[in-house]
Amino acid sequence: MRPQPPPAELGSSKQQLLRFVSLIPYLDDSSLGAKLDVWNTSDSFLELCAGDSEEHAVLLCNYLLHEGKEAYVVLGTGIPEGETAYVLTKEMSSRDHRLWNASSGRVYSVADSALPLSSVGCVFNDRNVWANVQSSSRPDLLDWHLMDTTKWRPFFGPKGYPPPRTLQSVQSATLRYRRTSEEHRKEIEREVEGRLQQEIESLRGHRPTDWNRSVAAKLRPLLKRFEEDANGTKALSKEEHDASLERVRATYKLVGFPMNVSFTEIQPLLDKIRNTNIWMSDGPKMQFVLATYVHAYPNNVCSVWVYVASLDDMRAGATASVD
Numbered sequence: 001m002r003p004q005p006p007p008a009e010l011g012s013s014k015q016q017l018l019r020f021v022s023l024i025p026y027l028d029d030s031s032l033g034a035k036l037d038v039w040n041t042s043d044s045f046l047e048l049c050a051g052d053s054e055e056h057a058v059l060l061c062n063y064l065l066h067e068g069k070e071a072y073v074v075l076g077t078g079i080p081e082g083e084t085a086y087v088l089t090k091e092m093s094s095r096d097h098r099l100w101n102a103s104s105g106r107v108y109s110v111a112d113s114a115l116p117l118s119s120v121g122c123v124f125n126d127r128n129v130w131a132n133v134q135s136s137s138r139p140d141l142l143d144w145h146l147m148d149t150t151k152w153r154p155f156f157g158p159k160g161y162p163p164p165r166t167l168q169s170v171q172s173a174t175l176r177y178r179r180t181s182e183e184h185r186k187e188i189e190r191e192v193e194g195r196l197q198q199e200i201e202s203l204r205g206h207r208p209t210d211w212n213r214s215v216a217a218k219l220r221p222l223l224k225r226f227e228e229d230a231n232g233t234k235a236l237s238k239e240e241h242d243a244s245l246e247r248v249r250a251t252y253k254l255v256g257f258p259m260n261v262s263f264t265e266i267q268p269l270l271d272k273i274r275n276t277n278i279w280m281s282d283g284p285k286m287q288f289v290l291a292t293y294v295h296a297y298p299n300n301v302c303s304v305w306v307y308v309a310s311l312d313d314m315r316a317g318a319t320a321s322v323d
Helices: 014-023 042-048 053-066 182-204 213-230 238-251 267-276
Strands: 071-078 082-089 098-101 106-109 117-124 129-132 152-154 252-262 287-297 301-313
Touching: 014 053, 014 301, 042 053, 053 071, 053 082, 082 117, 182 267, 182 287, 182 301, 213 238, 213 252, 213 287, 213 301, 238 252, 252 267, 252 287, 267 301
Parallel strands: none
Antiparallel strands: 071 082, 071 117, 082 098, 098 106, 117 129, 129 152, 252 301, 287 301
8 A cells, every 4th residue: 555646637536436447347357367356556457457345445545645535445345246445535524425336336425324335344555554343344334433443453652563564555646647549539439339230130030120310419428428427527416417318208209218337348348238128119100219429537437438328209199119
């Protein structure tokens, strides 16, 4: 652990930092053939562009430390992931302390009884490690005052080992970032849209697939606004969302929704499209719309948004069906 500067283009917005880290694909050690629990440095994590909950939590915690937050990594058990790592940030009031899931991009209050983190074993930062010795391990029942040695047993200190004279981090003071090119971003956007259109046409078999390019063009700016809302750049209100679809809904009965993934390969998106069953829609003058938008972050981390929908033309005099 050590403070590490985030990419300059992200600024200091905590939501943007969380968004960037959470978009780095999740990959557990067993998928890499490792038989041990391997912890990569932040440099290695960014170079590989994949890692599990520990790598995500450590990178986010180091970013928050750099921004002056009192932040810690929390090790425990979560639902459904099992052994996991979160980030704890301390606020003025202990009931306002927050737990950040750096893999999913979700933030919770420590007092939230529905928190997916079900138990806490230990907490650490760049100075010490504290073991939870309280009667409960549930986050919402814990006393988070780490200096209370009756609640948290420190690794270094009066009730632990003598602090080392020097404690050198294996982490680099700065991290290497590569700008994701616009060409790469557009290439992913074209590939995603082309492959998904092919998949829907293939699933429909002999039935014709009429693509509405005009509505797709109207939906693309909305997808960009979804990403701006997700990373905290600009909030998307329900009124703005509804207004962007008002003209489309005046003519068509739109059945569909947006999907968002961090891009690794095309297959997960093909599976999602297949499972929507939107491709089964049928009826007179039935049309389909597929809009894509890819937002590029440093180190080829890309957020892919897809809006897929069927359009039942209300002027056609008949209603479409979805089997």
